[in-house]
Amino acid sequence: MVDVMISHLYIAIHYPLNNFTRFRVSMGVTEMSGFTGSCLCGSVEFTSMADPMLAAHCHCVDCRKSSGTGHCTHVVVPKEGFSVDGALNYFDKAADSGNMVRRFFCPTCGSPVYSTNSAMADVCFPRASSLDDLGVVSPSMVVYSSRAADWDYVSPDLPAFETVPEGGPQSVIAEHS
Ligand SMILES: [Zn+2]
Ligand SMILES: [Zn+2]
Numbered sequence: 001m002v003d004v005m006i007s008h009l010y011i012a013i014h015y016p017l018n019n020f021t022r023f024r025v026s027m028g029v030t031e032m033s034g035f036t037g038s039c040l041c042g043s044v045e046f047t048s049m050a051d052p053m054l055a056a057h058c059h060c061v062d063c064r065k066s067s068g069t070g071h072c073t074h075v076v077v078p079k080e081g082f083s084v085d086g087a088l089n090y091f092d093k094a095a096d097s098g099n100m101v102r103r104f105f106c107p108t109c110g111s112p113v114y115s116t117n118s119a120m121a122d123v124c125f126p127r128a129s130s131l132d133d134l135g136v137v138s139p140s141m142v143v144y145s146s147r148a149a150d151w152d153y154v155s156p157d158l159p160a161f162e163t164v165p166e167g168g169p170q171s172v173i174a175e176h177s
Pocket of ligand 1: 039040041042043044106107108109110111
């Protein structure tokens, strides 16, 4: 244990500046990491104590309209350990599945911050656009590719689903948790 802590201290001393939010911190026997994000005006900040479980591009109409461009990129994190500092407003809209999606945004600058889905109570979905360190995520799939705008970029290197994978997003998240 002492050896583990010393090695972490060594790393902390020698690599203190690079990607600090991604840096693994030794806290007793539990290793923790995580990342942070914020809105455009800075009055809303969030912290996830956990690393992203998954990130995906969504081209559904609701994501497009709330994005300001062709799609949203959602990060999936455990709700436990996700905290927000600052006042948020939200808008509720049911997805195709009937599940209620609540999109939280900054009431001052309008930036989307994160969303929740009534069918997935244990996770939430910070927007990749709000990350302080963009490198913490690497999107691994595209959903609702059938609704992508002709002018929007859809990566040919990622698995793309016309709507959502069989079993819904829950099944994908379950696979990755
Ligand atoms: Zn703001
Ligand atoms: Zn969507």
